[in-house]
Amino acid sequence: MDFGLSELQLSMQENVNRFLAEEASLDRVREFAASDHSLAEDIWTGLVNLGVVGVLVPEEYGGLGLSAMDAAVIGECLGNHVTPVPYLATCVVAPRAIALAGTDSQKDEYLPKIADGSKTIGLALSEACAARGKNGASVRNGKLTGTASFVSDPHADYWLLADRDARLHVIANDARNLEVKVMPQVDRTRPLCELAFSNTPCDSLPNSGSTVLQHVLDVAWTTLAFDTLGAAQSMLDQAVEYAMNREQFNRVIASFQAVKHMCAEMAAEIEPSRSLLWYAGYALDEAPDDAHLHACHAKAHMAEVGTFVAKTATVVHGGMGFTDLLGLHYWFKRIGFNRQYLGGPEWLREQAAIAQNLAA
């Protein structure tokens, strides 16, 4: 019996955290946020060198061939440092989808380029879960028509899209009849865009369908939950550190029970969530019957805990928490993004109920 992170996972986290602390500081994140959001090559290259970009690519295609849980714990580090890279899309969801649903030649085409970091893939899955409005895309005669909103990574080389029939397709960014419109949003570490298709060519993954789609969404939800976990832990750490140094009434504010209890409440919410997420991550590859229910609960619950921590940690910082000077809002917004992206907590809880036959 061992319910905890493996030595490999702990050492990957240590390596990624050390690299991000040194090379992807908040100043670098600010620089990205103020840019046109094209790929942060320096951070990306560092992650390629660490091997984590190919974490889910099978070994025969040049990747590490690790599990979805391994990928998720790396995601936790990126949330912890609010790192602006297309990790979820390119390194987690796309390789899993292509490995499951692609032909051999499609795997040959995409997977090595993901593993060596030479191509990035964004996600166009929002119409496949908790869809808003009437957007969405359909395929006729092998060509796409329609619109996909809240698509990640406007500068990606490709996008992975789920159409109205739960089929997955890869679209190149230089495809004909494709219009890309940036959708400016609050979290500037995770750029979004809208894609408009009119008879746009695409590369359809023939073995896709609702089963594959559901699995890759479960993987995406769990990884997003880990991202929030990392961000929430960072906000708590920053709040405790600030409170230990900030003096008012001739004492550090960390000695006031009002402040201590806010920090204790954050820890008391984060720790059990971490335990839930560990199981949800484990279930993705090791307990498939449990994977969907726990992925729904992990993302929904972590969204609630993240929202509570984001607010509380900001408040512990007092007025400084509200400013841009400290940059705490990058974590606040990251958590806010993860809450809504690919389905908010109310919708996910309904999916959890459906998974147990408690709702239709």
Add this chain to the structure above:
Amino acid sequence: MDLSYGPQYDTYRQELREFIETHRDQAPRNAPLKSDAAKSWQKLLIDHGYTARTIPKEYGGHGGDPDLLKARIIGEEFARAQVPGGLGGQGISMLVPTLLELGSEEQKRQFIPPTLAGEMVWCQGYSEPNAGSDLASLRTSATLDGDEWVVNGSKIWTSTAHLADWIFCLVRTESDAPKHQGISFLLFRMDTPGIEISPLVDMTLAPNFNEVFFTDVRVPKEQIVGKRGEGWYVANAILGHERDSLGDPNATLSRMTRLIELMKEETIGNERIIDNPVYRDRLMKIQARVMSLRFNDLRVLSSRLNNTDARLPRMISKLQGTELRHELEGLAIDAMGETGLMYGASEFLRDGGSWQNQYMYFLGLIIGGGTSQIQKNIISERGLGMPKEPKFEQSSSKTN
């Protein structure tokens, strides 16, 4: 990550399941303390190693080797079968472990066997009217007079005092020492002259608690656990045992399973409660928290097996376990609406009235055994390294 217990444990679990099914009818339901039914069930469980499993045979236990996984399987299976496990109570859950650790050989032989057998019932004398969260400021005194301690003062929140044969009691023996170093841990009979018990009815309307008053209660000198002035440290060993048992995720999981069924049975208008999205959303929110605490508990267990750090997950379990349980019971009441108000024996009750009862009872547990506020002090100070509140210079305490 490896969540299997291993084949020998699967066999162990299977045997236990068969044992429970075979003996289910003998399990006592609401049997009074010291009744034959309660005692013979306890004996059966000890003989089979399903309670008092690691306590040596010479003290009336089963004499098994420590095994965290077996202990966990026992907890899980009795909860799952909704059959009572071994006897609880403060004597068995708190005093016995303390005596095993800190008692003299004579004390172990005298007290542990009858306590485990359910023949000797204990109550705990810790809190006082003016010593609650600040327990170390307790004032009940014991002064030595010849070969006897003479105890004066009072205790409060004393569960089962009216049923207990003995009390384990914190008293101030060193009036000049700093408050934590002036306390001793005494054991004495509840029929000693000078003890008065007054029932304290709680909000469930059950006389779960008592106030106990001591006037010149004479206690043989040797009935002390540990040395004079070390009682605070003896007591703290026990408080650890208590906190671990107050937020039991197995029991919460059983209540969650029952709650789902209840929400399928109850209706509002012509709609099942489970079909109402607002109630359903509340249920799902609570389910995620039940799962979180269950996996948190698994993480604590795993850390004990593998010697890894799990301080924070352990520290939060009493706070979160009791708060969650109170909320879960409250959702069941909301699901029943006016039916949820039914209380006291009648044909109108659901589940024997347990939802209202437990809703209130767990409010008591949020407060008892270290309030949620004290838990937050512990989490922030020992878990997050934040400083203690500064102490006032002058002492308003009358104990020093």
